[in-house]
Amino acid sequence: MSEAVGELTPPNRTLMGPGPSDVNxxxxxxxxxxxxxxxxxxxxxxxxxxxxxxxxxxxxxxxxxxxxxxxxxxxxxxxxxxxxxxxxxxxxxxxxxxxxxxxxxxxxxxxxxxxxxxxxxxxxxxxxxxxxxxxxxxxxxxxxxxxxxxxxxxxxxxxxxxxxxxxxxxxxxxxxxxxxxxxxxxxxxxxxxxxxxxxxxxxxxxxxxxxxxxxxxxxxxxxxxxxxxxxxxxxxxxxxxxxxxxxxxxxxxxxxxxxxxxxxxxxxxEGLEERWDRHRHVAGALKTGLEAMGLTFNATGDVWLPSLNAVRVPDGVDDGAVINTLLESYDLEIASGLGDLAGEIFRIGCMGHSARPDNVIFLVGTLGSVLEREGAEVDPGAGVDATLEAL
Ligand SMILES: Cc1ncc(COP(=O)(O)O)c(C=O)c1O
CATH class of the missing domain: 3.40.640.10 (Type I PLP-dependent aspartate aminotransferase-like (Major domain))
Known part of the structure; x- marks a missing residue:
């Protein structure tokens, strides 16, 4: 017999990756x-x-x-x-x-x-x-x-x-x-x-x-x-x-x-159209904040997808290290790029119950400070200010 398995105690993450999102x-x-x-x-x-x-x-x-x-x-x-x-x-x-x-x-x-x-x-x-x-x-x-x-x-x-x-x-x-x-x-x-x-x-x-x-x-x-x-x-x-x-x-x-x-x-x-509006509004604040910080979106204008924000990894930054630090130190999940965009983008979800003002403020602040520590030229304070204003 193997040793008794302990009680189930998964970490309490904030899920801002490509899914699953936080559950109500x-x-x-x-x-x-x-x-x-x-x-x-x-x-x-x-x-x-x-x-x-x-x-x-x-x-x-x-x-x-x-x-x-x-x-x-x-x-x-x-x-x-x-x-x-x-x-x-x-x-x-x-x-x-x-x-x-x-x-x-x-x-x-x-x-x-x-x-x-x-x-x-x-x-x-x-x-x-x-x-x-x-x-x-x-x-x-x-x-x-x-x-x-x-x-x-x-x-x-x-x-x-x-x-x-x-x-x-x-x-x-x-x-x-x-x-x-x-x-x-x-x-x-x-x-x-x-x-x-x-x-x-x-x-x-x-x-x-x-x-x-x-x-x-x-x-x-x-x-x-x-x-x-x-x-x-x-x-x-x-x-x-x-x-x-x-x-x-x-x-x-x-x-x-x-x-x-x-x-x-x-x-x-909530109402379906109100829910579409909430996604655009909350993810829009996330986008405004990340851009004000100095980051660039991969898809903009009418092809920007509020539920999944593809943000370019700044030059010289190791995306995997940033993602690991966010998960290990802040219990915050985001993801890396796939296929042709592997290593080039962060994928940041803003979906359903995760699409909330407190989550995007937390994300912009923590991502900004981790990127800064990794040597990226970003201004986390400007990012948080712009996010708060947009909300
Ligand atoms: C666009 C798209 N299609 C299909 C799938 C497959 O769904 P699942 O992983 O739940 O099987 C996913 C999962 O992320 C997806 O993003």
Missing amino acids: PRVLRAMSTPLVGHLDPAFIEIMNEVQQLLRDTFLTDNTWTIPVSGTGSASMEAAIGNLVEPGDTMLVPDNGYFGERMAAMARRAGGNVETVAAPWGEPLEPADVERACEQYDPDIFGFVHAETSTGVLQPDVPELTEIAHDHDALVIADTVTSFAGVEFRTDDWGVDAAYAGPQKCLSCPPGASPLTVNDRAMEKVLGREEPCRSWYLDLSLLEGYWGEDRSYHHTAPITNVYAIREALRLVQE
Whole structure:
């Protein structure tokens, strides 16, 4: 036998990285309420409520709106794995880490992948999407609304969906880092399927991940010649549980469904548009403060992503050392860059329950003083003053 394992005492961090974000205590309390069975009439009522709250947050009337069991990659694979049939062509962006994951999933589903090119740190240009649609005639076009690896918000979504639809392609949107924090309108913007993760702007622990699919896309899924390659994520089977029948498919992660219900209730209480405004306001103060201190943002203007701030690492500074000091000395989590931007940016989240004035004041002050100690030419005092003023 191994030695007795001690009580669970994780450190009390402030989560300002790319997710998870801090969880509202109400969500944690909901997770400690008693289990009921996944087919209990009381749970079926909870399922109905969660589905409606998800529709309200995606701004959609789609019947097919569910929390997929698993993390954001599960709702992502549910969208891609069901909509991409063997031999289909999926057009994906190549300007970030999660566009590459879309490509990997589409290939596993038996699809051919073509890319729309844009540099890491820049959005897709509608003219490039148009050219790629003409060249490749895709069945599916996927894009990342909020690219967590680069801090870039994809603007012009209605224009992109129109181009794809003109070429008879269905559109899948990755809204993992924008859902419930940054404006996204599924129906008004013509998006056929969108997926999200709960642990970002919704501030809910990972485990049940939002997905919405419109009738046109569901028609393709239900008309497939070959079944979806994943049994677990096959929407034609999941329809039995989340659709009219409410019959067993797999045991739902009940506690995670309680959690997402409470997190979505918090969105409803705050108001969706008010929540988008809070993210812009609080993250805007963070941006103002960091710029006043002497730092530069990687993405600015209409592609700045309030929920994920990509800040350039000052010359000569070791990003890993800064991130470790913040974690070890201040219990403050931020992250480094990925892929083409590894070593070049800090990724600073401002999501959900973490998007609070006290957090950004703390972050600007501590990041500034750690950078100064690392030899960067920054003015932490000017940063904090500007943050306070902007708030
Ligand atoms: C844009 C984007 N898509 C997909 C995912 C995958 O989500 P998860 O890590 O919850 O599986 C993430 C996670 O950070 C993400 O940021």
